[in-house]
Amino acid sequence: MFDGPQLDDIRGVHWMYGDVNERSNDGRGNGSPSLATALGLLSHSTPLAIGIDAAGLGAIGRKDHNFVSITNASDQDVYSFRIDEPLRAEISLTPLGGTYRQGLPGGQQSLTDAAARNNLRFELLGADGEADGGGVLATADSAPAEASDLLLINLLTPGEYFVRVSGSYHAVQLYQLVLSASSLSEPAGPLTPEPSGLMLAATIAFTTASCPLSSRCVA
Numbered sequence: 001m002f003d004g005p006q007l008d009d010i011r012g013v014h015w016m017y018g019d020v021n022e023r024s025n026d027g028r029g030n031g032s033p034s035l036a037t038a039l040g041l042l043s044h045s046t047p048l049a050i051g052i053d054a055a056g057l058g059a060i061g062r063k064d065h066n067f068v069s070i071t072n073a074s075d076q077d078v079y080s081f082r083i084d085e086p087l088r089a090e091i092s093l094t095p096l097g098g099t100y101r102q103g104l105p106g107g108q109q110s111l112t113d114a115a116a117r118n119n120l121r122f123e124l125l126g127a128d129g130e131a132d133g134g135g136v137l138a139t140a141d142s143a144p145a146e147a148s149d150l151l152l153i154n155l156l157t158p159g160e161y162f163v164r165v166s167g168s169y170h171a172v173q174l175y176q177l178v179l180s181a182s183s184l185s186e187p188a189g190p191l192t193p194e195p196s197g198l199m200l201a202a203t204i205a206f207t208t209a210s211c212p213l214s215s216r217c218v219a
Contacts, residue, residue, distance in 0.1 A: 005060045007097055011114060011172045014069045021068065021077065033125060033135075033162045036080040042089065042181050048081055051176040054096040069174045070118055070167035077165045079177065086156045087181040091163060093122045093140065094148040096174045116146035118173030124151060125162040135162075154184055 017023075021030045021037050030037045039048040053064040068077060083089075097114025121141035140149035155161065167173055 006100075007054065007060065007114065007174070008100065008102065008112075010054070010060065010067050011069070011097065011174065014067070014071055014174070015172045018071055018075070019068045019077075020065075030078050031076045033078055033080070033164075036078040036162055039079050039081045039179065042081045042083050042087070042179050043085075044087065044181050044183065047178065047180040049176065049178045050079065051096065051174065054174040055176060067174060068177070069172050070120060070165060071172050072170045073166075073168055075167065079163045079165075080160055081163070081179060082158075082160050083155055083181070084158050086154070086158070086184055088152065088154050088184050090180045090182070091122070091124065091140070091151045091153070092148050092178045093120055093150075093165060094176045094178070095120055095146060096176055113146065114174065116144075117171040118167040118169045119145040120149065120165060120167050120173055120175055122149060122151075122166070122177075123164045124153065125164060126157075127159050127161070137161075156184075 018029070024030055024037065025035045028035055037050070039050060040046070042048050051066060051068040053060075053066040054068075070077065095115045095118070097117065099111060099113045099115070101109040102112045103109030121139065123136050123140075124138045125135040126137050127135075138151055138153055140151040143149045163177065163179075165175065165177065
């Protein structure tokens with residue numbers, strides 16, 4: 001028995017009102033690069049993450065507040081991050097929510113898999129993310145609804161980048177977005193997506209010969 005709110009209560013609030021970032025920017029939300037939620041500087045020693053408090057199951061702790069979600073097929077969450085040197089970035093998007101029984105007390109209950117309510121995807125955009133239909137450097141959209149999408153990519157140009165998260169269905173999906181970085185230890189090569197269990201890694205490297213220190217010339 002839980003004394004206090006549960007993850008299902010958070011999902012209910014998000015269904016009615018959206019997550020906290022939907023009220024940012026004077027109520028305009030964070031659905032475009034110009035309104036992006038800033039995550040900060042990504043470096044080898046400083047990973048970035050949002051949505052981490054939904055990783056637990058059951059009751060919500062007093063200090064838990066870091067919850068983000070996609071609520072329908074037209075909802076988009078955009079996050080910005082910066083790099084100050086070339087690096088290899090790893091970006092993962094993980095649906096969260098756990099499995100629990102849902103129904104009226106004493107009545108019929110059904111099993112709910114809250115981590116598989118919506119099939120999420122994300123795109124990585126460059127500094128020209130405002131361009132209509134442009135700016136997309138890579139997309140991660142191959143994992144099934146309950147699994148994580150993972151993108152490995154060499155970012156050679158210091159500056160600002162954007163991650164745009166979206167969903168496929170009209171359903172609330174809590175998620176966690178994590179970004180980490182490592183050194184560029186291998187020479188650049190072609191696009192080589194490789195499946196790894198339930199996680200799909202798309203490795204995109206840039207050739208400095210055809211595009212010196214620029215990631216935007218990659219198709």
